[in-house]
Amino acid sequence: MLVALPYILIASICSGSAADGGPGWLHLIVLWACWNALKFIIMGPVSVALLIRARLREAPVRRHQRHGVEASLREPALRV
Secondary structure: OOOHHHHHHHHHHHHHHHHOOOOOOHHHHHHHHHHHHHHHHHHHHHHHHHHHHHHHHHHHHHHHHHHHHHHHHHOOOOOO
């Protein structure tokens, strides 16, 4: 989410320049920077939620694997 800060800075600088009589195409840069900043700000919490969901789905598999390793360590080794 911190990646959004440079985009917000770019939007602020270009907005101020356009307001002070700069060229009108600076408004396009402001829109572009705001759009990218919003994407990064929104994707931060979404990615955390997706990561938590993936970890919860993987937990039973990890638990099963861990118990399988512990059981194999308790069993005596077969000698041939």
